[in-house]
Amino acid sequence: MAVLARPAGASRPHIVASPPGTGGEASPTPDRVLMKGNEAIAEAAIAAGCDAYFGYPITPQAELLEWMARRMPEEGRVYVQAESELAAINMALGASAAGARVLVSSSSPGISLMAEAMSYMAGSKLPCVLVNVMRGGPGLGSIGAAQGDYLQATKGHGHGDYKVPVLAPSSIAEAIELVGTAFELAERYRTPVMLLADGILGQAMEPVRPDFPTLAPQAPDWRIEGAEGREPRSIRSLHLRAEDLEAHNLDLQATYARITEAEQRWAGEHLDDAEVVLVAYGTAARVARTAVERAREQGLRAGLFRPITLWPFPAVALREVASHARAVLVVEMSAGQMVEDVRLTLDGSVPVLLHARMGGSIPTPDEVVAAARRAWSVSGPDEPGGILRAPAGGER
Amino acid sequence: MAVLARPAGASRPHIVASPPGTGGEASPTPDRVLMKGNEAIAEAAIAAGCDAYFGYPITPQAELLEWMARRMPEEGRVYVQAESELAAINMALGASAAGARVLVSSSSPGISLMAEAMSYMAGSKLPCVLVNVMRGGPGLGSIGAAQGDYLQATKGHGHGDYKVPVLAPSSIAEAIELVGTAFELAERYRTPVMLLADGILGQAMEPVRPDFPTLAPQAPDWRIEGAEGREPRSIRSLHLRAEDLEAHNLDLQATYARITEAEQRWAGEHLDDAEVVLVAYGTAARVARTAVERAREQGLRAGLFRPITLWPFPAVALREVASHARAVLVVEMSAGQMVEDVRLTLDGSVPVLLHARMGGSIPTPDEVVAAARRAWSVSGPDEPGGILRAPAGGER
Amino acid sequence: MITPQAPAPIEGRTIYKRPALLTNTTSYCPGCGHGIVHRLLAEVLEELGVGGRTLLVGSVGCSVFAYDYLRLDAIESPHGRAAAVATGVKRYRPDRVVFTYQGDGDLAAIGTAEIIHAAARGERFTTIFVNNGIYGMTGGQMAPTTLPGQKTTSSPDGRDTSTTGYPLPVTEMLSLLPGVQYAARMSVGDPGLVGKARQSIKRAFEVQLEGKGFSIVEVLSTCPVGWGMTPTEAMARLRDTVVETYPVGTFVDRPRGIAPRLPQPGAPTRSITEGF
Amino acid sequence: MITPQAPAPIEGRTIYKRPALLTNTTSYCPGCGHGIVHRLLAEVLEELGVGGRTLLVGSVGCSVFAYDYLRLDAIESPHGRAAAVATGVKRYRPDRVVFTYQGDGDLAAIGTAEIIHAAARGERFTTIFVNNGIYGMTGGQMAPTTLPGQKTTSSPDGRDTSTTGYPLPVTEMLSLLPGVQYAARMSVGDPGLVGKARQSIKRAFEVQLEGKGFSIVEVLSTCPVGWGMTPTEAMARLRDTVVETYPVGTFVDRPRGIAPRLPQPGAPTRSITEGF
Amino acid sequence: MECSTIFAGFGGQGILFAGKVLAEAALIEGREVLWIPSYGPEMRGGTASCTVIVADRLIGSPVVDRADHAVVLNPPSMARYTPLVAVGGLLVVNTTLIEAEPGRDDIDVVAVPCTTLARNAGDDKLVSVVALGALVGRRRFVEPESVHRALEILLVTKKPQLIAMDRAAFDAGYEAGLEPVIA
């Protein structure tokens, strides 16, 4: 059980289930403390038994590194501020191969630099948790909160056929919980896992319980530690012969199938009678949540479907939920990324509309309500796949 | 008009249109020469007026760099063997900003290292042609031909909301032609463009006409050259204020919409009466082409739809083509990547099946014929979206 | 309550006024050394009369907005890659004056490979390397150049050399490369040092104009905010403490015959056959 | 027609036999120096008796298959990142012996930043840097270490120093860093030099076992195929030509007081106020 | 109940700190709270702002399209944030640095010479705490006692000597906020 630097009274048993809409739960108990998202994620990793952290400064993620710079040495664990993100992720690769529970964090541009090593880790079946506190792009973009890295995280980051589980918290309390989940998934399936947050989640402060979920220590039997008294072992992604590499890929694909089968996570709200289903994750989901309430106040039966795993995408549940809806509205802080998975999931069975803000702009509840109204009034899609596109920003 | 090192008799006017199935055209004229794909692409770039080349050695792309190492200095143009792919793509960024027509080439792992800079170039609206001679992945994988980087190229490479046109040749002659197209698109839309080849296209030799398409030289008015007598200009992707960055993103999205409208390219064969439409690109398309012939010999009415632009995906044409088909079979040298775009395009209107080989394994015509038979016999999809998955390799 | 200071009647010739290449007020914190270096650049480029054909290759750091303050065509680089970007620019436009402006986090950490290889190839551009020993833009984290024991947001107990090593002697390392025609370390610690830095920056551009090869000026600078000091305290630290780790002066001026000799092996190199 | 050579009756004690840590026949080209370096590593680790707790951090190059030839637990690194990977391994398992095995393309080109910063931090592992002056694996392209004028597949007319610069003195640069406890350049050019290289590699591992800091041995080696020579011609070139650019010997052995002094500024460093 | 407050002014005016104090006070009262700062280079060039949302139930949207309160400590901030105040909302103006009129009659305006009061309290930096006092004085959506506790919690470890000073500054503002001031 991890205790925070700042004393915070008697601790409560950790609440695993997080209520829909946000991961946090309203509670008048005084034993909560205010924490910045970046710091909460860092402390949660320490509580979860993170053995080694590697990072590099970047806004809006810097406080995560700074927290680790102080706390990891206190805990007698490994902390290295690398010379670059490239070095950080490769240090993680090494530590993970040696059996460490590893955390790496950065933000969009830094994450792009990790594409090659992520592909190597996936190919070498090395667990690792990578936190992306997303900012506006493309390029240097801005330091505002955005969700423009969805497709990168879920589909195309590095080269070759691989996937990594992607977890998307929408509150600081949920982020704390998902850090533990991320390590569990990483180790159960021997894969890198990405925690996809954004600038607001990283920079905001919310009340959290100071007792964070803990994980049992590990010493994986596949790790390298010296071949004393046994055959040597090599951890690698190289398989020169096509037959071997295909067999290796099929093995990976089998793991991905198992993950897709077992690990789809989501949260929902007001879905039972929802005529318009809003699909949103992370910070956008919080806006959507307020929008759903305002819409209902105005008599529009809206509901919120919030994917928590972006890969595997919670397709089974969404198909079920959308089956009795009139329209689905995807709300993104990106130009139309998650909407692809929603469309792949629903396969034309329901009109899918998109409300997209980008480049660090965050939709307001009112504009989302307006979009939901429009979605409701749409008898059917105006083009195959039913993406409505408006000329300019916001509604697209 | 470029003339090859090896004299090759009188030259013929360049044939722009490439017949379906492959980009080359059978011709008994003796004036053809045998060229390796990598070398042909390099020479084609020189013919197209490439001002600067930056690269780094990697199999199976090395001969492209080596050809440039000899020819660019001969032509008095810029050639730099960079210290890394990261450096190469950033040199390209600089040269492009100065107004140069730039080519960069690498293979899968090296391409992953270019994710950040590609995002910067897209965000800074800098034209550049990047060649990816794909090999087996993930990680170090193998040096065999593969198509595992489709999703990376078309969706998620770098961070933020951007797209780059992706051209996929399926013969050396077509590669030569598409190099010119790539530069045209890059300059017309001020965007990086990717030429997606594979180890076989890069390493194989085929007869080609020695007279390669040429492009007019350029001196873009947006380039930086010194602010003498005018207001200074800065080429950048940074827009700190959310309003500005969103406006910038909307501008980019508008360009992508124009490209999607105007630039979808594809080739087809035996499609008029096709009951089973095979969808494949690059080397896989050549296998599919032979499979189509063998299938027809066996009385199965198969046809080939070959996307030439992977982004924008030739959705309009495929929708039309598939509308009177019984099933669509996607043939990939990857675990199921392009199939996502096919499904997004067809939106459940036709069963979509997948035949996937990966990790450097190439499907044989006979196994594709067998898959096509199975596709034919499938009354409907066995799961929404109609992806048939077999337990092990090959058919999935 | 705001009482603007009334401009007084002006007599006598002007001894110093703001260079024309310098435009908008910067967004730098009060007393930040970047402002001084910007001013020197503007003065030198003006003096050399090349402002109209000079290209600024920016970097990512607090100086990322330099294009807003200097009247120059500019290109932005991904963090650390300015030297590669400048290579691309200068190779294609050898007729232009090209320089990179990089902080120590940018150049000495993530950009290490790019600066070393641009220098090794003898690329014919100039690098202005502003070393304030810290990551300013991101909130004052430790850089490879941070002094031993120095407290930063990522070295809360001070830089521990046993786990993070010692300040990276970038200019010393670069000075070993034949491709480097001019390399100097300067400081903005007092008016005299500022004058010296100005001369050095001018020399670096002259070397570029002669087409000789790579030239670099490391300018020791301050980050009052990151250092947790007032601007004047920061300047005092720069003068008194920083210089002890980073000797100031010209390391390489090959056109003028200044260059260090390579480290030599200290052990016998003759081929021996015993001790197998 | 294949006539296997009949093993003869064996008398007398064994003077030399293959070390047990060395296993499968390598896939290296005939006469490739990698084989010699592998053998020396096996011999040294065996002699130190640490083979069972040694971790090989491989790199990408012809030696990528080293895990097939050495009886050691091994981890593969992305091209150029071995020093970062080793940092992760050693930080988590300081009780293990960790070394990277890297070619010159891997270490001196794409891996420049990683090796310099691992060395600067004084990471407590050993790097075996096999410098054959070329990219062997990818078909013999020019490396930053290629000799001036040397013909390679990417420098068909010989390395042109005016556009590609001069061979990178990696070990000299690293020797300036206080974190580097041992740095030497050796060669496999003849039996005597091989013996010397063996001693040096042993010393490097001893320094690691003492927990002192970073240790590196650059081993000058051959790539007969890439050099377009027979193995014996390649060895001759290594002995006669290569060594002129790359002096062999020990540059740093801090525990034994061997270390070069930093380059000093050649110009006056006093603060001057004139010349503004 | 959910109410949002925006603090805005120069860097160095203690904007983020005042927001934290309010958030901590709300937490002490067992409320839900969300604190969002401006961060990064925005801070250079000297403008800072933060948003604090206090509620009795889960907080959804972090973006405030209608602010219940805005505290503006310099002219640019007033220009930027006055329009965001919801009808019937409250605007706290630092008249020491702001001479202009907010120019809205559908909101409640508290005009306080915060910088002056802060300097009297001993440090210009206290200006935000003074303003927070005025805010709480006028709209008692958290208890002054909670703010006093909050100040203690936030300062006790690092700068205990400042607690008294900050409380005094808060009280000064609180007084000024109590009875309407002609803006």
Added chain:
Amino acid sequence: MECSTIFAGFGGQGILFAGKVLAEAALIEGREVLWIPSYGPEMRGGTASCTVIVADRLIGSPVVDRADHAVVLNPPSMARYTPLVAVGGLLVVNTTLIEAEPGRDDIDVVAVPCTTLARNAGDDKLVSVVALGALVGRRRFVEPESVHRALEILLVTKKPQLIAMDRAAFDAGYEAGLEPVIA
């Protein structure tokens, strides 16, 4: 007509070159042709192979699942490629280095001591050209004259002095290939 040939043996046996010669000969005859080498580290450790497809129309699949001809110059190659030869296809075996029997009676086998003939022709390296001769001798799918021209085109710039030698080696193989040899 479309026919595929696989050449396989040790590195240094001139495998890739023989394939290029065949490809060039086919080109001279105005045919379509595709040459695919083994490459990269595969080459280290000393095995090399290449595939040449000659056709009268566009060539589709580059992968050969049924080879019309296989030329195997060392034991591992015979083991690996014999099974790929299509029924009625041709296998050229270098008996200098291969003593084992191919063990297939549904294909045509030409057994030629290629290395010996090559050494007699002056260089072991000519072994592949000898084998190409045997192949063309037995299955005249390209004209010997075309091969002679091809050798000239490929060698004239870099090593003109070798043209005669290579042609002789080809002819020696061609002779050996003409009349069936008891494998």
Added chain:
Amino acid sequence: MAISAPLAGPSLPRLPSGNPSFRPILVANERCKGCGLCIDACQPGALALDAGSVNAMGHHPAVLIHPEACTSCAKCARMCPDAAITVFARPREA
């Protein structure tokens, strides 16, 4: 930041309004960030920060409090990170 710069404090002598004597220094108020580097550089101590005024950026700008002491050495201008200072030579007849 302005606060962290040395404040001359309320006791700072006000400028004699409409002072006719020559003033060799002109500080561009709107550029000055009150960092105080010029004050530090000025040996005769002719400059100070004006705690009584705050510019649009919220800083207390530098002000020439002892024109008569100024030697026009320009050290202040040389140190000013914001190029806020213009320096004039004393006219012969002064």
Added chain:
Amino acid sequence: MAISAPLAGPSLPRLPSGNPSFRPILVANERCKGCGLCIDACQPGALALDAGSVNAMGHHPAVLIHPEACTSCAKCARMCPDAAITVFARPREA
């Protein structure tokens, strides 16, 4: 590659079959790549490549042609990249 290594050629003296005299060198044929580095290293010239034989890798392995000349100095073994050579000391009574 074997070809590029110095070939002793057909004129190479064959080994006296079943030679009884002591042989201080044992070459592991299957590891030998015929690079010739051992031959180069051997001052007395006791080694040569056997052009008459080709091993499974296609190389002409090294062979000890002058056992009597070998001094057991092990320089060949020290140069062998493939650790193919084992060296024995001459027994006292030789």
